[in-house]
Amino acid sequence: MTTRREPERTARVVVIGAGMAGARLAARVPDVTVIGEETHAPYNRVLLAEVLADRYAPEVISLPSAEARRGVRVVRIDPADRLVHGDDGSVTRYERLVLATGSNPVLPPLRGLGATLPEGVHPFRTLDDCLALRDAVRPGVRAVVIGGGLLGVSAARALAERGAQVVLAQQGEHLMERQLDPEAATLLRHHLEALGVEVHTECRVRGLRVTDGRVRAVEMADHYALEADLTVLACGVRPRTGLAKAAGLEVARGIVVDDELRTSDPYIHAVGDCAEHRSVVYGLAGAALEQADVLAEVLAGRPARYRGTRALTRLTLRSPGSTGAADPGLDLAAFGEARPLPGDDVVRLADATRGAYRTVVVRGDRLAGGVLLGDLAAVGTLARTWQEDEPLPADMSLLHLLTDDGGF
Template identity: 60%
Template structure:
C-alpha cells in the first residue's frame, strides 16, 4: 500500500525531505507531492546574496532535483486550505491533493516594519529580500550609482548591502541597534563588520530608526528617519527579519505559538501533520536557519520510513478514524503568531533521543502518543546548536561566524585575539570549563574545531585557553 506524502513548501527543508523519500520508492512505499508556491525549481536561499551581487546565476543556486515524475514538484501552486477531516489540501488553482501524511514546510515571510507610507502595498522601488524573485527584481532595479537604502543591519541586511555595493550602488544602511548584527555579534565584532562595509563605500547609521517612506506618484524617493532627516533613495531594501508562515496551520486549527508547535517527532497537534524548517517551533524555539531545517527534514524522513516499515504505508502506529478529533485537536488553538527569525546561517548538532514534548500551556502531552513500533530506537529531533555563518565573497572577502552566547556573564573567562590591520577578530567565552560562545571574523580556520567543542558540551582540556584560538597550540 502506497502512502501519499504531501509537502507544502518547496524550499530547502521541503526539497530535502522529498529527496530523502523519493529515491527509495521501491523499498519505501511513498508517493511524494511537493507544492511550491514559487515558479522556480527549489533553490538554496542561503546564496541569494551571491545572485544579487552578480557572482552566481539563478541556475547555480538550484538544489539537486527531486526524483520522480513531472508531478512530484508542482511549481507555482499555492495551498489555500487544509481539510483535516478528509485529509485533503485545497490549492488556489482549484486542485485538491489528498494525503496520508502532510508536511508543512511553509518557511517564513519577511517582516515589513510599521513605516509611514506603506498603505496596503509597497511603493515601487521598495523590495523585501527573501525570495529569488525579490533578488532578481532588485538586481534589475540597481545599476551603478543607484541610491539604495537598506533598512536593517542584521545578517540579512549586511549581506544585501555588501551585494548592492558590489553592483556599484551608493548604499546606506540604517539600523536600530547599537551595532551591526548585534543579535549574533558583540560590539567589537560589529564594529569590524561596519568598517568592512564602510571600506566598500557603504554609509552606515546605527541607533537610527526609520520612521517612514517618502514617495511620489507611487515610487519611493526617500526614507524618513525618526529625527526627521530624509535619506534620498531610488531603491529601498527591507531587511527587518522574518516571521514564520503559520496562517495555513492556524486556519486548520493546528497549535500555533511563535511557529507551528511540533514535538520531537516533528508532529503538530494533528498526528497526520508534521512541520519542519522556518515555520516550525520545537521546544519553544524557531531557528530560522538552514541547518536546523535540514536536520529536521532528515529526522522526519527517518521517522516516516520507520512507520512505513512497521505499518506498511507510512501511517502512525495508531490511526484515528478519518475526521476524528483527538484530545489535542480539541484544545483551543491560538490564531496568530508573533515575529521571529534571522537571515541565513548554518548549524551543528542535533540529538536523536528525548522524552515526549510537554505542552507548557496545558501541562499535558502536546500530542496523542501512539505506541512506537518495536525494534531499534526511533529517531528524535532534540534541537540544533546553531552556528551562524556569513561569507561576504568577492574582492576583499570577509567571513563571519558566531555561536552560542556572544557576550560574557560575570565570572566567565574570555579569550580574545584581534588584528586590526587584517580586520581579524576571535573571541571565545568559557564558563565552568565549558565553551559557551564564540565570535570569529576574518580568519575562520579554527571555527570547525571550536564549533564541535561547543556542540559536544564537554569539559575543555587543561591547556592554556589561548590554544582555542590558535592553529599551533598557542605558541
C-alpha cells in the same frame, strides 16, 4: 448547492512548500507529493546575496530537483478528511502531511508603506525578490537598506558590489546583534564602510516619502531624510502559520512541534522556518535541513528525535568588482552566545596587522559561543566542540582556544 470535489489522488506524504526543507525531505522520502507556491525549482536561499551581486546565476543556487507541483498555493487544509486544497482547484488526500511553509519578510509599520509596496521598495527573501532587486540596480543608484542583521548586511554588500550608493540603517546598537559582540560588530562596520556602505546604527526609520507611487526618500525619526531610488526591507522574518491556524493546529510564534516534528495533529508535521520546537523558531537553513533529515527517518518508521540545532553563521564580504582572487575580503563566523553571562570566562585576541579578531565565551567547562573575523583557521575545531557540547580539557590554557587548531 456546492458540489464536493473528490480528491484527484492519495499520496502517502504531502509536503506543502518546496523550499530547502521541503526539497530535502522529498529527496529522502518515497511516494511524496510536493506542492510549491513559487514557480522556481527549489534553491539555496543562503546564496541569494551572491545572485544579487551577480556572482552567481540563479541556476547555480538550484537544489537537486524534486518532483513538485509548482506555482500552486494551498488555500486550505481539511484535517478531518486529510485533504489539501490548492488554488488551482486541486484536492489531494494525504496519509501524512508536512508543513514546510517557511516564513514571510517582516514589513515594518512605516508611514507610506501600505498593502501594496511602492515602486522601488523591495523585500529580500525569495528568488523573485532577489531578481527584481537585481534588475533595478544600476551603478550610482541610491539604495537604503533597512535592517542591519545578517540579511541586511549581505544585501548592502551585494548592492555596493553592483555600484550602488548604499546606506544601511540599523535600529539596534550595532550590526548583527544576534550573532556578534560589539567589538566584532565594529570591525564589520569598518569593513562595510571600506566597501563604500554608509552605516547608521541606533536610528529608527519613521517612514517613506512616496511620490507618484514611487519611493523618493527614507525618513528617520529625527526627520532627517535619506534620498533613495531603492529601499530594501531586511527587517527579519515571521513564520508562515496561517494554514496551520485555520486548520486548528497549535501555534505560538511558529507551528508547535514535538521531537518527532509532529504538530498537535498526529498526522501533520512541520519543519523549517515555520516550525517551533521547544519554544525555539530557528529561521536557519541548517536547522531546516536537520529537521528534514530527522523527519525522513520518522516517516520511514525508524526511531529518530530532533533535539535542536547548533548552527554556525558564516559571511564573506569582498570589495566591489573583486573576483575574489586578489581580494580575500572579510570572512566572519559566529556561533552560540557571543555575549557573556556573569561568571563566564571570555578569551579575546585581536591582531590589527592581520585584520583578525577572535573571541570565545567559556561557561564552566564548555564553550558557550564565539566570534571570529578575518582569520577562520580555528573555526572548524571550535564549532565542532561547541556543536557536540564537549567538555574542554581541564589542563588546557583558555588562550590556546584561539590558536589555529582550537587548542586541541
